[in-house]
Amino acid sequence: MAMQRVAAAAALLACLAMAASPVRGRNITAILDGYKEYKLYNKYLSETKVCDEINSRQSTSMTILVLSNDAMTTLASDAGDSLPAIKNALRLHSVLDYYDRKKVKKYGDESAATLYQATGDAASTTGNVKVVDQEDKNYAFSAATPGARLCTVTKEVETHPFKFAILEVTAPIEFDGLFDTPATSNLTRLLERAGCKVFASLAARTGVLKTYEDAMDKGLTLFAPNDDAFQAKDAPDVKTMSTANLTRLLQYNALPSYNTKTSLKFVKGTLRTMASTKAGKDGVTVVAKGDDVSLDTGKARSRVADTVVDSVPFSLLTLDSLLVPPELYVGAPEAPAPEPSPAETPASQPADAPSVAADHAADHKTKKPSSAIASRPIGALAAAACSVVLASLLL
Numbered sequence: 432m433a434m435q436r437v438a439a440a441a442a443l444l445a446c447l448a449m450a451a452s453p454v455r456g457r458n459i460t461a462i463l464d465g466y467k468e469y470k471l472y473n474k475y476l477s478e479t480k481v482c483d484e485i486n487s488r489q490s491t492s493m494t495i496l497v498l499s500n501d502a503m504t505t506l507a508s509d510a511g512d513s514l515p516a517i518k519n520a521l522r523l524h525s526v527l528d529y530y531d532r533k534k535v536k537k538y539g540d541e542s543a544a545t546l547y548q549a550t551g552d553a554a555s556t557t558g559n560v561k562v563v564d565q566e567d568k569n570y571a572f573s574a575a576t577p578g579a580r581l582c583t584v585t586k587e588v589e590t591h592p593f594k595f596a597i598l599e600v601t602a603p604i605e606f607d608g609l610f611d612t613p614a615t616s617n618l619t620r621l622l623e624r625a626g627c628k629v630f631a632s633l634a635a636r637t638g639v640l641k642t643y644e645d646a647m648d649k650g651l652t653l654f655a656p657n658d659d660a661f662q663a664k665d666a667p668d669v670k671t672m673s674t675a676n677l678t679r680l681l682q683y684n685a686l687p688s689y690n691t692k693t694s695l696k697f698v699k700g701t702l703r704t705m706a707s708t709k710a711g712k713d714g715v716t717v718v719a720k721g722d723d724v725s726l727d728t729g730k731a732r733s734r735v736a737d738t739v740v741d742s743v744p745f746s747l748l749t750l751d752s753l754l755v756p757p758e759l760y761v762g763a764p765e766a767p768a769p770e771p772s773p774a775e776t777p778a779s780q781p782a783d784a785p786s787v788a789a790d791h792a793a794d795h796k797t798k799k800p801s802s803a804i805a806s807r808p809i810g811a812l813a814a815a816a817c818s819v820v821l822a823s824l825l826l
């Protein structure tokens with residue numbers, strides 16, 4: 432019994448750790464700050480926000496393949512100095528498993544997934560890397576394509592067995608197609624294809640579309656409400672709204688800075704929107720729970736649904752509901768929605784329950800946007816698991 436209690440207490444602690452904010456433990460930027468030979472690599476990790484992807488996976492074993500300043504310069508030039516292309520490469524260098532010399536010498540050649548595969552559009556194993564045991568003490572990494580160049584590990588910078596390693600490799604790992612990036616030249620088309628036709632036409636009519644387009648190469652996070660969002664009960668009537676108010680509403684759905692769904696989880700305090708005044712009025716705050724990210728206006732919350740395009744320094748994310756500046760909000764002030772327990776989840780939605788990958792666009796299209804229940808399975812499941820553990824602890 433005592434043993435059981437200890438085990439239950441340990442499980443409870445693990446549960447609490449899981450439910451807590453993602454901003455804990457290792458911080459790749461802070462670690463690499465200690466090595467000036469990886470300064471350039473670290474700079475690109477921050478600019479592309481790949482650092483946030485790495486930091487958000489505290490419980491995943493990872494190996495970061497770093498490049499010296501010289502090798503990083505080569506990579507940037509191979510990528511045509513395009514940040515979205517460099518981002519692809521940095522994701523490929525973030526391996527989702529732990530490696531060090533001892534492990535490779537013991538187990539030999541392997542194939543491992545990377546962040547590129549986990550978060551990019553890469554088909555199946557294109558985004559894998561191979562780990563290759565070499566002569567003597569050497570071992571190397573390469574792209575998964577046949578005949579790919581072997582990039583030997585020159586230094587084990589940091590190793591925390593089976594959790595986290597930073598290894599320096601001689602040269603960047605690359606393959607044909609690694610630097611391909613999504614076309615972003617026609618924002619209207621991107622919006623229409625993402626199911627945000629109403630938003631696109633309002634942006635065109637008011638001229639805010641031009642404001643968005645001008646910001647795309649300087650830093651822009653565009654939150655596009657889907658077409659259903661305009662039909663919601665508490666949505667303002669955009670047909671009767673003055674152009675000035677509509678313009679403000681549209682500017683409010685955009686940030687003049689580059690963010691991703693993952694990086695938003697790490698934001699503290701108020702984010703400036705394009706409608707923000709110098710005094711900081713009309714900002715939004717982020718509420719993150721597990722993989723769920725919502726924006727809070729002070730009057731209502733909008734859930735970030737899908738990433739349509741991530742092309743540093745521009746990202747396009749869809750929203751399940753319109754972000755309305757507090758002064759234009761007309762909906763009845765709602766009490767914060769109670770978190771329904773998994774037991775309340777309609778049996779007709781079994782596919783949603785373990786949907787960790789709710790991020791995928793295809794997934795979204797088949798999903799009713801009003802389904803708040805479908806949107807937050809992880810937090811509720813974790814909470815349910817925790818209460819079960821807690822109950823067993825109290826028995």
Ligand SMILES: *[C@@H]1O[C@H](CO)[C@@H](O)[C@H](O)[C@H]1NC(C)=O
Nearest residue numbers: 454458459460461464486697
């Ligand atoms: C990580 O470290 C960097 C540099 O020290 C710091 O600016 C950043 O805020 C840290 N990130 C988190 C999530 O704590």
Ligand SMILES: *[C@@H]1O[C@H](CO)[C@@H](O)[C@H](O)[C@H]1NC(C)=O
Nearest residue numbers: 616617618619620621623624
């Ligand atoms: C952009 O896409 C829209 C919608 O598909 C289309 O009507 C428009 O002609 C395109 N604009 C350009 C400049 O290609």
Ligand SMILES: *[C@@H]1O[C@H](CO)[C@@H](O)[C@H](O)[C@H]1NC(C)=O
Nearest residue numbers: 672673674675676758759760
């Ligand atoms: C904008 O909306 C506010 C709040 O509903 C309203 O008081 C104001 O008159 C509107 N402004 C214009 C120019 O219509």
